[in-house]
Amino acid sequence: xxxxxxxxxxxxxxxxxxxxxxxxxxxxxxxxxxxxxxxxxxxxxxxxxxxxxxxxxxxxxxxxxxxxxxxxxxxxxxxxxxxxxxxxxxxxxxxxx
Amino acid sequence: xxxxxxxxxxxxxxxxxxxxxxxxxxxxxxxxxxxxxxxxxxxxxxxxxxxxxxxxxxxxxxxxxxxxxxxxxxxxxxxxxxxxxxxxxxxxxxxxxxxxxxxxxxxxxxxxxxxxxxxxxxxxxxxxxxxxxxxxxxxxxxxxxxxxxxxxxxxxxxxxxxxxxxxxxxxxxxxxxxxxxxxxxxxxxxxxxxxxxxxxxxxxxxxxxxxxxxxxxxxxxxxxxxxxxxxxxxxxxxxxxxxxxxxxxxxxxxxxxxxxxxxxxxxxxxxxxxxxxxxxxxxxxxxxxxxxxxxxxxxxxxxxxxxxxxxxxxxxxxxxxxxxxxxxxxxxxxxxxxxxxxxxxxxxxxxxxxxxxxxxxxxxxxxxxxxxxxxxxxxxxxxxxxxxx
Ligand SMILES: [Fe+2]
Ligand SMILES: [Fe+2]
Numbered sequence: 001x002x003x004x005x006x007x008x009x010x011x012x013x014x015x016x017x018x019x020x021x022x023x024x025x026x027x028x029x030x031x032x033x034x035x036x037x038x039x040x041x042x043x044x045x046x047x048x049x050x051x052x053x054x055x056x057x058x059x060x061x062x063x064x065x066x067x068x069x070x071x072x073x074x075x076x077x078x079x080x081x082x083x084x085x086x087x088x089x090x091x092x093x094x095x096x097x
Numbered sequence: 098x099x100x101x102x103x104x105x106x107x108x109x110x111x112x113x114x115x116x117x118x119x120x121x122x123x124x125x126x127x128x129x130x131x132x133x134x135x136x137x138x139x140x141x142x143x144x145x146x147x148x149x150x151x152x153x154x155x156x157x158x159x160x161x162x163x164x165x166x167x168x169x170x171x172x173x174x175x176x177x178x179x180x181x182x183x184x185x186x187x188x189x190x191x192x193x194x195x196x197x198x199x200x201x202x203x204x205x206x207x208x209x210x211x212x213x214x215x216x217x218x219x220x221x222x223x224x225x226x227x228x229x230x231x232x233x234x235x236x237x238x239x240x241x242x243x244x245x246x247x248x249x250x251x252x253x254x255x256x257x258x259x260x261x262x263x264x265x266x267x268x269x270x271x272x273x274x275x276x277x278x279x280x281x282x283x284x285x286x287x288x289x290x291x292x293x294x295x296x297x298x299x300x301x302x303x304x305x306x307x308x309x310x311x312x313x314x315x316x317x318x319x320x321x322x323x324x325x326x327x328x329x330x331x332x333x334x335x336x337x338x339x340x341x342x343x344x345x346x347x348x349x350x351x352x353x354x355x356x357x358x359x360x361x362x363x364x365x366x367x368x369x370x371x372x373x374x375x376x377x378x379x380x381x382x383x384x385x386x387x388x389x390x391x392x393x394x395x396x397x398x399x400x401x402x403x404x405x406x407x408x409x410x411x412x413x414x415x416x417x418x419x420x421x422x423x424x425x426x427x428x429x430x431x432x433x434x435x436x437x438x439x440x441x442x443x444x445x446x447x448x449x450x451x452x453x454x455x456x457x458x459x460x461x462x463x464x465x466x467x468x469x470x471x472x473x474x475x476x477x478x479x480x481x482x483x484x485x486x
Contacts, residue, residue, distance in 0.1 A: 029251065032471050033473070033474040033478075043244075047244070047248065
């Protein structure tokens with residue numbers, strides 16, 4: 001890190017809209033450091049109280065599942081219908097199942 | 098749909114993009130448009146348009162549930178194109194790391210970037226009035242609106258960056274005048290009433306243009322547009338309220354409001370781009386579900402909305418030939434001066450030079466802040482010898 005890059009790094013922004021909900025991705029922004037990324041995220045993505053909590057993550061630190069959003073990576077789950085309760089026949093008379 | 102026609106379109110349009118992609122309007126040819134959205138001539142207003150935004154958001158979630166057959170890892174060019182086509186056909190979204198035709202990518206970069214530039218330059222005409230707003234309330238509202246426009250610019254730059262272009266490159270293109278922004282922002286704001294007219298007419302036209310983009314096939318652009326359109330309706334209403342207050346004030350205030358509407362009406366109509374008949378651009382944007390309605394369809398829609406709203410204001414739309422056409426179930430109206438539109442786009446509008454100079458100055462004035470922040474971050478990130486001890 002001997003040289004300062006000209007462009008500020010990119011940060012991905014995640015917002016928890018309300019208590020009880022998970023953070024979800026809302027967009028990205030450029031900032032020189034984490035502190036300013038948080039501040040900028042507040043000003044950019046929560047001007048109307050859209051959140052109660054913000055995460056900022058350096059975009060370069062995100063590891064993604066596959067080079068695109070296709071299904072092949074998730075294929076192993078495709079033929080395992082027995083993971084869903086609807087796969088099973090409930091005998092007549094059995095309650096609370 | 099039409100894998101072959103898509104291929105032909107790509108083959109025939111290595112340069113399908115044009116330089117008039119500004120403010121969410123890419124100046125394309127008309128097409129039969131099926132499906133939901135702004136049916137030409139249907140009744141509507143801001144709340145109706147907000148419903149459209151909500152519907153687009155629902156559709157975005159629902160369409161994602163269906164799975165389009167995956168071409169597999171080793172797919173060749175044809176298969177990738179078929180998959181791309183199938184995803185769009187199923188009204189699903191193309192996401193950043195998906196394969197996409199180069200013309201789709203380049204066309205979107207240009208359109209989204211120029212849309213972003215419009216939001217950024219668009220802060221200037223109203224920014225002029227922040228220090229002169231007639232009350233603290235109006236000043237706070239105007240500040241919030243102009244800040245929103247900065248936010249819109251940033252959402253859009255971020256969406257463009259997902260296509261592989263850098264922020265610095267986009268900023269550079271704007272500063273160098275090599276990418277355009279909407280011609281509307283090259284008109285001056287002479288009085289306080291202009292702030293009202295911009296909110297009502299300019300933001301109003303932007304909403305009509307941009308609501309269909311909430312259904313755009315490119316995910317990051319569609320999501321940014323949903324966010325933007327939700328915020329725009331506040332912009333339009335605050336402008337309308339300013340005009341309503343002035344129009345019901347002193348005769349002098351009413352005259353000021355009328356004068357602003359007189360000056361902003363035709364430039365606002367021109368925001369939708371040249372008439373369909375003169376539009377020589379490809380249908381590619383329609384095929385790819387980026388654009389969904391023609392310029393004239395959107396312009397007509399805007400006129401029909403404004404007539405009723407103007408009557409509530411008690412102000413006149415400056416068009417002696419404006420009248421309801423029973424047959425068409427729409428208003429006949431006078432077209433804006435498209436020669437003027439082209440002249441302003443090419444750089445010869447009332448404020449082009451001023452807008453560019455202001456952007457240059459703002460960028461230069463901010464340089465020390467950017468440098469200081471980067472230096473501070475570098476200093477904090479630098480491994481210190483003490484830390485190792
Ligand atoms: Fe905006
Ligand atoms: Fe706006």
